[in-house]
Amino acid sequence: MLHPLLHNHPTTTNNSSSATMASAGKRPVDLSAATTSDPIKRRRSHLSPGKDPQLEEEEVEEAAQFHPAASSAAQEDDADSTGLRLLGLLLQCAECVAVDNLDDAGQLLPEIAELSSPFGSSAQRVGAYFADALSARVITSYLGAYSPLNPISKSHHQKLLNALQIYNSITPLIKFSHFTANQAIQQALDGADHVHVIDLDIMQGLQWPGLFHILASKTRKIKSFRITGLGPSAELLHSTGQRLAEFANALSIPFQFQPLEGKIGFEPWWEFSRPVCGGIALIFSIV
Structure with a gap:
């Protein structure tokens, strides 16, 4: 007889507690929302009771x-x-x-x-x-497994030069880049008498004849124009310098060319970029 009494006693207490809360106008506590692991569900369970459920x-x-x-x-x-x-x-x-x-x-x-x-x-x-x-x-x-490519022959180099000149004559891409760069250089040289250009990859020097034409058309003439050209081949640099010198002489532009064989970034090229005297406009170009 003692066991049934002990078993029924908690049930009676719980029911009486729920009834007491209901009579006092309080909502029963839902422990399932407090123990859930979903943060969104926990937030939903703690929303204000006076708000619109849809909101x-x-x-x-x-x-x-x-x-x-x-x-x-x-x-x-x-x-x-x-x-x-x-x-x-x-x-x-x-x-x-x-x-x-x-x-x-x-x-x-x-x-x-x-x-x-x-x-x-x-x-x-x-x-x-x-x-x-x-x-x-x-x-x-x-x-030591890597070695540079063998130097190309003079005849093959001439073929490459001819191909590049043909490509330059039929496509506007290279011409447009040269034209844009020369216009910017011309504006920067306003009032300069002495100019020193450091071309970090001169190749055939196709950019500079256009700038020579611009400078020759001005009323104020350039007193000296010097180009230091970097390239991988001394022979290519020599032919480029000779061709640019002939073009500059035809336009009466005092011109000097300094060839410098090597790669971009090696130390000695900086020595050639130092002006020999004051008042020289220094320009770096890689197009």
Whole structure:
């Protein structure tokens, strides 16, 4: 007889407690909402009882969509900054490889590998392939397996020169870039008597005859015009300088040409960019 009494006693107490709360006008406490793991459900359970249920539902949906959108925007910003950082490192590493600065290039490659991935974003995938190519170039250069291409023959070089001149005559792309650069240089040279141009990749020097025409048409004549041209071949630089000198002499422009064989970025070229005297307009060009 004692066991049934003990079993029924809690039930009687719970029922009486619920009845007491109902009589006092209080809402029973729902513990299921407090213990749920869904934050949206927890927010829905704690909304004000006096609000319109439809407005409550809209606020809940808005809260559910806010955090993913903010997270997505933050991820896009991080991806953009990572892509820019990766691009800068790739360019810096490529410049080091171009001037045979293999130690600095080797130090940049681990950071590039950390930011790039063949399975990531577009920038990361491109960076991964360029990193592999630069790594192979650095490794083969250290091992001595990489060697420069054999110099082309004079006849083959003449064929390439003729092909480039034909291409320049039929397409406006190179002409437009030269024209735009020469216009900017001409405006910068307003009032200058002495000019020194550092062409970091002069090739055949096709850009400069157009500037010679512009300078020759001005009432105030240039007193000296000097070009320091960088290129991989001393023979090519000599022929380019001779051709530019003939063109400048035909327009009565005092002209000097300084050939400099080598790659962009190697140290001695900077010595030639120092003006021999004051009042010289110094221009750097790579088109």
